[in-house]
Amino acid sequence: MSESEFAVVGGGVVGLSIAYGLLCKGKSVSIFDENDNALRASRGNFGLVWVQGKGAKLPEYAKWTRQSARAWKLFAEDLTQESGIDLHLQQRGGYSIYLSEQSLTTRAERLYKLKDHLGGDYPFEVLDHNALKKEEPQIGPKVAGAILHHEDGHVNSLLFLRTLAQVVRIKKARMITGSPVTSIEPVAESQSVPGGFCVQTSGGEMHHAQKVVLCAGLGSRTLGKSLGFSVPIRAQRGQVLVTEKMPSFINRPSDEIRQVDEGGIQIGASAEEVGPDDRETLDITARLAKNAIDQYPALAQASLVRSWAALRIMSPDGFPIYQHSQQSPGAFFVTCHSGITLAAAHASLLTDWLSSDNPDTYSDFRFPSFNFAEFNFKAFSEDRFDA
Numbered sequence: 294m295s296e297s298e299f300a301v302v303g304g305g306v307v308g309l310s311i312a313y314g315l316l317c318k319g320k321s322v323s324i325f326d327e328n329d330n331a332l333r334a335s336r337g338n339f340g341l342v343w344v345q346g347k348g349a350k351l352p353e354y355a356k357w358t359r360q361s362a363r364a365w366k367l368f369a370e371d372l373t374q375e376s377g378i379d380l381h382l383q384q385r386g387g388y389s390i391y392l393s394e395q396s397l398t399t400r401a402e403r404l405y406k407l408k409d410h411l412g413g414d415y416p417f418e419v420l421d422h423n424a425l426k427k428e429e430p431q432i433g434p435k436v437a438g439a440i441l442h443h444e445d446g447h448v449n450s451l452l453f454l455r456t457l458a459q460v461v462r463i464k465k466a467r468m469i470t471g472s473p474v475t476s477i478e479p480v481a482e483s484q485s486v487p488g489g490f491c492v493q494t495s496g497g498e499m500h501h502a503q504k505v506v507l508c509a510g511l512g513s514r515t516l517g518k519s520l521g522f523s524v525p526i527r528a529q530r531g532q533v534l535v536t537e538k539m540p541s542f543i544n545r546p547s548d549e550i551r552q553v554d555e556g557g558i559q560i561g562a563s564a565e566e567v568g569p570d571d572r573e574t575l576d577i578t579a580r581l582a583k584n585a586i587d588q589y590p591a592l593a594q595a596s597l598v599r600s601w602a603a604l605r606i607m608s609p610d611g612f613p614i615y616q617h618s619q620q621s622p623g624a625f626f627v628t629c630h631s632g633i634t635l636a637a638a639h640a641s642l643l644t645d646w647l648s649s650d651n652p653d654t655y656s657d658f659r660f661p662s663f664n665f666a667e668f669n670f671k672a673f674s675e676d677r678f679d680a
């Protein structure tokens with residue numbers, strides 16, 4: 294049977310970011326990933342490294358997200374150094390654009406409240422139409438204004454996924470791909486066996502690891518229950534459109550429209566509660582396209598070259614879940630709906646916790662490199678759903 298300190302189950306951006314962080318800490322890591330039919334949010338996302346609006350109802354999430362966004366620059370530089378691949382990370386700010394004064398005001402009020410919760414440390418500006426037009430000359434006359442958040446940015450997310458997969462191989466992770474993990478069983482400790490877990494795949498692979506990190510996206514539902522996790526996640530569909538390559542005319546991304554480094558305009562993403570259905574639909578495509586043209590009228594002349602739908606992995610309150618199993622100590626469950634944004638935190642802070650000897654000291658857990666005071670990591674435990 295093969296051996297490693299950590300088995301990471303799931304080779305999307307969450308699993309690979311964690312694996313990368315553990316490898317950087319000198320741990321031996323095996324990564325299990327399913328076959329080509331698997332649902333993969335990591336291949337269908339919008340590529341934002343996004344702070345704006347995150348954690349309006351949970352300041353811990355705002356702090357965690359901002360810490361990750363701040364760590365992204367170094368994270369991207371490290372990945373580029375290891376792989377030679379430029380991820381095209383830009384963190385020059387980003388917008389939420391509004392077509393009505395009312396929705397702009399409502400959003401601004403929410404962000405002012407969050408700013409108060411965070412002691413005033415939350416750098417955003419409210420831009421009216423004219424102020425936005427100075428920043429984005431191609432903005433259309435129907436736009437009322439925008440919130441500009443200075444910590445927002447974006448990255449080439451497919452290159453990011455490819456780079457992570459390359460770098461964990463360079464760092465000698467063992468990759469077991471092509472067949473799903475079918476069981477993760479705790480192994481009883483004895484004189485000859487130091488406990489841990491036996492991970493089995495449908496392809497007949499059997500692997501022993503001291504610790505297991507379950508981050509298999511929607512696939513975590515079946516595997517997690519046997520380890521004592523409740524795994525309260527659901528699929529939420531998002532549809533995205535891409536235009537032909539165009540000359541550069543959008544300076545900063547918004548949460549609905551961005552110009553990627555290759556020149557195409559990405560338009561998205563819907564949020565649909567339709568269960569595990571990743572088909573595209575004409576009505577949503579039309580709605581996204583109309584909204585994009587309202588914001589940037591030049592897009593009326595652009596040809597769409599591709600569209601797709603992908604499934605987000607959503608917890609009931611939308612915040613990440615970081616859970617250590619009480620039933621099977623050494624097993625962890627990790628999920629979030631902003632795996633690009635949080636990748637830098639997952640590779641650094643989260644791996645501090647995963648590799649600590651006391652992962653149950655949640656509330657007192659202190660991350661050596663965390664900038665924010667009064668941070669309660671327990672806010673991300675599954676226990677918050679017990680009622």
Ligand SMILES: Cc1cc2nc3c(=O)[nH]c(=O)nc-3n(C[C@H](O)[C@H](O)[C@H](O)COP(=O)(O)OP(=O)(O)OC[C@H]3O[C@@H](n4cnc5c(N)ncnc54)[C@H](O)[C@@H]3O)c2cc1C
Pocket residue numbers: 302303304305306307308325326327328331332333334335336337338339340341342343472473474475508509510511512513516530531532533561562602603604605606628629630631632633634635
């Ligand atoms: C339309 C859309 C737009 C988005 N935009 C953004 C954005 O702008 N910014 C941002 O931060 N986030 C965004 N997200 C969210 C982001 O894509 C996800 O948070 C992230 O991809 C989740 O990664 P993951 O590794 O948890 O899941 P996945 O990418 O789904 O990966 C799970 C992996 O687990 C594997 N797996 C499943 N079951 C098993 C099994 N039994 N055995 C072995 N392997 C298994 C699968 O093969 C898969 O590779 C978006 C998501 C969508 C859908």
